[in-house]
Amino acid sequence: MTVRLEHANYTVSDGEATAAWMQKLFGWHIRWKGDATSGGQSIHVGSDTQYLALYTPARDTSEKADSYTTRGGLNHIAVVVDDIDAMEEAVKEAGFTTGNHADYEPGRRFYFHDHDDIEYEVVQYD
Structure with a gap:
């Protein structure tokens, strides 16, 4: 059985801005974007086989705690x-x-x- 990572999903303050710099630096493209849970928006940016799902909530985001000392933190x-x-x-x-x-x-x-x-x-x- 072959297993590969397809995507990771994480929260950003401005999905459009994050996707823009990723497209410029990494040569990726937007695969999909649309409405998401709790009134937010998701943008899938990456290659044809792998991507990052950038979730922007409908309300302001809060700053994160130190990810290396937070269980479940994105490092x-x-x-x-x-x-x-x-x-x-x-x-x-x-x-x-x-x-x-x-x-x-x-x-x-x-x-x-x-x-x-x-x-x-x-x-x-x-």
């Missing part, structure tokens, strides 16, 4: 790239600050936080 989303240096430049040009750079077996990585303080890891495997 980060990771993407794999072919050229980590080019992606880091693009991330900086999009207005995000990169950090926590590391070389590790079997590759390299860096992290950045978006406007909702969600952490993203960018990985290039050797």
Whole structure:
């Protein structure tokens, strides 16, 4: 039996804005968008086989607690790239600050936080 991750769903303050920077940086596309639970909106952004479901509630969002000390917290989303240096430049040009750079077996990585303080890891495997 083959199992693969299809999507992850998490809450953002502005799904349109998040989907826009993801399309620009990651080359993804909007697969679907529409009404969602509790009067909110969901946008599915990604590739033809995998995506992130960005949920924006109908009311204002609240800031999250530290995800690493909250049971069920989202710690980060990771993407794999072919050229980590080019992606880091693009991330900086999009207005995000990169950090926590590391070389590790079997590759390299860096992290950045978006406007909702969600952490993203960018990985290039050797």
